[in-house]
Amino acid sequence: MNFMLFSPALFILSGLCALLLHKYNKVSNCIGAFGVVTGCIAGLVSLFNAYTNPESVALSVPWSIPYGSFSIAIDAIGAIFLFPIFILSAVCAVYGLEYLRHYYGKKNTASAWFFFNLLIASMILVVISRNAVLFLIAWEMMSISSFFLVLFEGEKKEVAKAGLIYLIATHIGTLFLLVMFVLLGNEAGSFDFNRYQITAGGLLPSIIFISAVIGFGTKAGFMPMHVWLPEAHPAAPSHVSAVMSGVMLKTGIYGLLRVITFIEAPCAWWGYLLIGxxxxxxxxxxxxxxxxxxxxxxxxxxxxxxxxxxxxxxxxxxxxxxxxxxxxxxxxxxxxxxxxxxxxxxxxxxxxxxxxxxxxxxxxxxxxxxxxxxxxxxxxxxxxxxxxxxxxxxxxxxxxxxxxxxxxxxxxxxxxxxxxxxxxxxxxxxxxxxxxxxxxxxxxxxxxxxxxxxxxxxxxxxxxxxxxxxxxxxxxxxxxxxxxxxxxxxxxxxxxxxxxxxxxxxxxxxxxxxxxxxxxxxxxxxxxxxxxxxxxxxLRRMLLKGRTIDSVPTWDCGYAKPDPRMQYTASSYVQPIVDFFKGILRTQKHGCELIEYFPDSSSFKTKTSDIFQENLFAPILAFIHRCAESLKWFQHGKLQVYILYILFTLVALFIWKL
Amino acid sequence: MYAKVTQLILIFLISPFLFGVINRIKAFFAGRKGIPLLQTYYDIFKLLRKGAVYSKTTTWIFIAGPIISLSALVCACAFIPFAGHRAFFSFEGDIVLFIYLLGLARFFTVLAALDTGSSFEGMGASREVQFAVFAEPALFLSLAALVRITGTMSLSDIFANTTINTLTTLDPAILLVIGALFIIFLTENSRIPVDDPNTHLELTMIHEVMVLDHGGIDFAYILYGVAVKFWILGTLLMSIIFRTNSGIVFFDYAVFIFGMIVLAVAVGIVESIMARLRLFKVPNLLIVALALSVLALTLTMRI
Structure with missing residues (x-):
């Protein structure tokens, strides 16, 4: 078991080393990647150990944090998630070694390694933790480190926006998780996962399940809570996108499965909901x-x-x-x-x-x-x-x-x-x-x-x-x-x-x-x-032996001078389907109206924005913004008046207690 | 075992013959004499004797496309029952593998078309994938209806249990499935009213335009693959409508092969008396197939 903790420790340690040596791009790059690869190999070995003798893989140490205990364990459910995490992270780290070389001198690649290693360590901790407080800490570490990775090219405007959307979305999700864990802890009288056991019947299991679907679904990318995904993934460096999409989203699914094991018997409608x-x-x-x-x-x-x-x-x-x-x-x-x-x-x-x-x-x-x-x-x-x-x-x-x-x-x-x-x-x-x-x-x-x-x-x-x-x-x-x-x-x-x-x-x-x-x-x-x-x-090779093989331009029904611009484009390729589903996709088209017989230069552009972002979240956020706006007279940043508020409050409390 | 191998060999030998039948029927309607019945075989052998010409734009995908498609289609043959007798392979859920093998063939045909960089082939590929989006769910649902009707889950079992007898009891669900399957059959085989296999050069073509740049051995593979696909999808239809269960194996085989020829005649008649649909109407036709299979399923839900 201690071997299992060895790999997250190695991730964090190598990340810190990389950060300390940030002046030497090459060295910090190598240390960061080396830490991930060796940590992942160690993790795979301990996973194999856990498979062969499953009893030996639990650890529980008391912790000074209220309600917290440092309990970790590997079981079969965790293992199925850990396996891809280790393999994909190791592979992506090797890839990142060369990918980040491009940014030497332009970007702080050391901090990218620090957050990358932290992200992987926290994903592992999420999967092996057996205490709600520890789980939420790891969950938050995972969100924050991936947020900084999304912001790798944060000087670009759209990247900054993507990072903000991600940060807000992931915390709305965490909010629901907090509610869920408090409900669970209230019922069990403890925040250790092995005490969580909800009997079926009543409203409580369903409330817990719904919170889990919203909270974990935001991370996993269930529609319509997916809006951060198409923003954040393109913004992050590619090896980070691979880890985020390949395994980080899955921690949401992991959480959902874990919560289901807490509940004695699931209701049928939960199944229908998830299928829907x-x-x-x-x-x-x-x-x-x-x-x-x-x-x-x-x-x-x-x-x-x-x-x-x-x-x-x-x-x-x-x-x-x-x-x-x-x-x-x-x-x-x-x-x-x-x-x-x-x-x-x-x-x-x-x-x-x-x-x-x-x-x-x-x-x-x-x-x-x-x-x-x-x-x-x-x-x-x-x-x-x-x-x-x-x-x-x-x-x-x-x-x-x-x-x-x-x-x-x-x-x-x-x-x-x-x-x-x-x-x-x-x-x-x-x-x-x-x-x-x-x-x-x-x-x-x-x-x-x-x-x-x-x-x-x-x-x-x-x-x-x-x-x-x-x-x-x-x-x-x-x-x-x-x-x-x-x-x-x-x-x-x-x-x-x-x-x-x-x-x-x-x-x-x-x-x-x-x-x-x-x-x-x-x-x-x-x-x-x-x-x-x-x-x-x-057969083809045998038949062609000794026959002439010519090489000519694409025939294209007899065009004398084919030009690359004549080719079908991605937009034209999918146009029939996009048009068929236009009620859902609402693709906006700009340009392309040919009026005269000999039109000169023309342009055509299509854009498909997210309907949920445009039609569901944008109005809600606008509403919140309007409400906040109307509170502006109260919250204006003048320190003297704030002190006056404090005075009033104290006086009011004093009178109330009198 | 011998019977199963014989079935496969029969499929591989006979399938190109059906195109000859279709051409004869069309020639008859047009008042022409028509090409020989065995023309498809002649074409394939002629193409196999040729050299090759490749576009400078293309890569190995262009060569691999026909090879992979043909392997996928040949592989799919192993799951197709012959005259109601069990297929070479059969297992619970082979329907899924069968449809996905057809999908694999399509995937590589499309990629080979896009590999030429020709706008015509891009156009054909775009239409092919668009129609598949509607045709695949329709095929899945109509086979699911047959699963529900027969209570079995592999192609061999389904078609062993739906015979002419199921038809004579006039279960309306079966009739609806037959309608859906016929539309899917015409679409997937690029026949009128969806596509016209005759003219290679029209802008409106789908399958033929995708293989415009192929020639020689590659085109022989494609031609043979198309013939096999015609047989495969035709079997789904004719195993329900046209076969006997006499106990004499060779009599059953003969009746079934005759049934496939009847199907080819029917296709020939459809092509002679109908015009091709306008392209943007084709999805509507496919949605009709989808609706028919959903309706069939609804009927099977009766208690």
């Missing part, structure tokens, strides 16, 4: 993603989509527990949890890939890029794997987790109508999300990596150094490996599922062995696919 949130986040997330022009903003919306899929899986699981349907419970949770790990890998990969594009071309505007596959073949190949995985295509990892959620739904089509209708809703939403995701990510890959460069920014692009490429390769390999080897991994998840669902391990093993058959077939089909690929490629 999942459908809305999933469909709207991907719709908004495909309308974006900024690569990293697009990725942020796609994270909301994936959080939606995870939420659907967990919702089905809760529905399964409350209706005593073990198959639904186990498959729903298994799909949701696997998607958590999978999303960490492929979204991490995509954010790091987007970082390479940004690093090499200086822009994240999709419409000015193009033809990058020729200039960076390895990055492009890894990015392609990430894109295919996030679309849920077989035989990659994204397909497996979506398949488990599909399977949970299909198995319950035959149940009574209320559950059957929900299951059908899940199937239809997942299918719609799948179709839209294919649109969104073929656009991303096709416009950025294929075709001809659309502007001069792509001219000097080339493959980055090994430190940035190797992380991409590792993550891409993980996506392929999980996709093929999942039947060997699933049986190991019995303890995890038992902890969450409260179903007996024997029953879980029975259900899981029933799921093995489909999974083995999927692996077989995957291998068949790879061998088919090999076979057809070899």
């Amino acid at each position: 949130i999942g459908m809305i986040s999933g469909i709207l997330g991907v719709l908004f993603a495909l309308a974006q022009h900024d690569l990293k903003r697009l990725m942020a919306y796609s994270s909301i989509e994936n959080i939606g899929i995870i939420s659907m899986g967990i919702g089905l699981g809760i529905l399964g527990i409350s209706t005593q349907n073990p198959v639904l419970a186990i498959l729903g949770f298994a799909g949701g949890l696997l998607h958590i790990v999978n999303h960490a890998f492929f979204k991490g990969l995509l954010f790091l890939g987007a970082g390479v594009v940004l690093h090499q071309t200086g822009t994240k505007e999709i419409d000015v890029l193009g033809g990058l596959l020729k200039k960076m073949p390895v990055t492009g190949f890894c990015f392609l794997i990430g894109v295919a995985a996030i679309c849920g295509l077989p035989p990659l990892n994204g397909f497996i987790s979506e398949f488990l959620i599909y399977l949970a739904s299909f198995k319950n089509i035959l149940a009574e109508p209320s559950i059957a209708i929900v299951s059908l809703g899940c199937i239809a939403s997942l299918a719609l999300i799948g179709g839209l995701a294919v649109t969104c990510f073929t656009k991303v890959f096709g416009i950025i990596f294929s075709g001809e460069p659309r502007s001069s920014s792509c001219q000097n692009a080339h493959e980055p150094g090994m430190l940035m490429i190797v992380p991409l390769i590792i993550l891409a390999f993980a996506c392929v490996a999980i996709g093929i080897s999942f039947p060997f991994i699933l049986p190991k998840a019995d303890r995890l599922l038992a902890d969450i669902t409260g179903i007996s391990p024997d029953l879980i093993r029975t259900v899981l062995s029933g799921t093995m058959n489909p999974l083995i077939y999927i692996t077989t089909a995957g291998l068949l696919l790879y061998s088919g690929l090999f076979l057809f490629a070899v």
Whole structure:
């Protein structure tokens, strides 16, 4: 166990060292990254220890903070979150080593390492802490350190705005968590997690659950509490965006799962609620993603989509527990949890890939890029794997987790109508999300990596150094490996599922062995696919041997002088869908009215802003602003009058006590 | 096992033949003599003998596209029952893998099209993914309706249990599913009224324009893939409508193959007597398919 604490300590220590040595860019950079990598390896080792002998992993020390105790433990639920945290953080640290080199002399990279290391340490602490006070401290540390990372380029106006939105949103979330923990602590008479045990029935469990959904959902990015996400993720440096999107959002899901274990039996409507949130986040997330022009903003919306899929899986699981349907419970949770790990890998990969594009071309505007596959073949190949995985295509990892959620739904089509209708809703939403995701990510890959460069920014692009490429390769390999080897991994998840669902391990093993058959077939089909690929490629090569292979310009129906500007753009590619959903997306278009027969220069611009921010939060904030405005006569900053207020108050109190 | 291998070989051998049938029907309506019934085979073999011409813009994606698409479609064949007999592979939930394999094929066809940098191919790709957004949920829901009707969860079981007998009891839900599947079948195979497979160069085309720059062996792969896809999706339809369960395997096979030819004739007739829809009306057609499958599902919810 002490070994487990060793890794956060190492993170913080190396972060501090990096900060102290900030004058020597290279040294502090190396210390920061080295601390993360060794800390993560130590963490993985202790995670493996915890798996082999689960009894040895708890520690509880009294603490001087009121209601606090320094209790930590690792259990199966924590482990499934720690695993991606360690892997993705290590990989991103290596990547950051080269990524931040670009900022030497311009920025304080040492402070970036300090906050990065602090962020990872606090994420680990969030997952292993077993006391509400400790949890909230770690939670707050996580929010603050990521806030400073978002502000890395804080001199830019939009970055400063993004940081502010993030800070406010995350604290509104924390507010609900505070309420929730106080309610829980009040009931249990302690703030230690192992004392929390809420019996079912009454209003209290539901109030706690709703606070958890709002509080943790704000961090996770449930719609409509997601508004900070598309602002903050594009602003942070790419390796930080990868960690934030890949694993930090998931701490919200972790909190929700942890709270569910406190409550004796969940109600069915919680499941319906989470499924509903999942459908809305999933469909709207991907719709908004495909309308974006900024690569990293697009990725942020796609994270909301994936959080939606995870939420659907967990919702089905809760529905399964409350209706005593073990198959639904186990498959729903298994799909949701696997998607958590999978999303960490492929979204991490995509954010790091987007970082390479940004690093090499200086822009994240999709419409000015193009033809990058020729200039960076390895990055492009890894990015392609990430894109295919996030679309849920077989035989990659994204397909497996979506398949488990599909399977949970299909198995319950035959149940009574209320559950059957929900299951059908899940199937239809997942299918719609799948179709839209294919649109969104073929656009991303096709416009950025294929075709001809659309502007001069792509001219000097080339493959980055090994430190940035190797992380991409590792993550891409993980996506392929999980996709093929999942039947060997699933049986190991019995303890995890038992902890969450409260179903007996024997029953879980029975259900899981029933799921093995489909999974083995999927692996077989995957291998068949790879061998088919090999076979057809070899056949093509054999047939082409000795024949002429010509190279000419793209035919384009006979244009004599094709120009890169003639190519389809990202906006034109998605225009039919954006127009079809214009009631939701409300894309604003500027320009493009051709009046004369020979129009000269013209411009066209589209922008899709967030409807929830524009139509829900902006009016509320404006209202608060107006109310505050009307209090201005009272709060004007004149010190003398404030002293007068104090005097009046004292006199009033004096009279009251008299 | 032998039977299953025979089924697969039959699918691989016969599927290009159906395009010949469609062409003959269209020629008949137009008062022409028409191309040979085996023309698709001739075309494929001719293309396999050719060299290659690649655009300077393209990368390995352009070459990989047809290879991956064809592998995905061939893989999907393994899950398709033949004449109501069990498919090569079948498991609970193979519906999902089956539809996603079709999705994989589409994904790489689209990427290969975008790889050329041609605005025409971009246009085709854009339309293809747009229609898929509507067609995929419709396909999922119509198969879900069949799951609910038959009470089984794999393609092989579903189509072993829905026979001509289910039809004669006139369950309206089945009729609605057949309607939905027919629309999806026409869309996914790029036939009229959604797409016109004949003219390669029109701006209005979808699938044909995406493969405009492909030639030689790559195009042979694409052509063969299209034929296999036609068979795969046709099977979903004809396994319900047109097959016998006599106990004599080869008689069943023959009837089923005849059924597929009847389907090709029907497609030929539709193409001869109908015009293509205006492009922005196509989503409406697909929403009709979606509505039909939702309606079918609603009917199955009766207690």
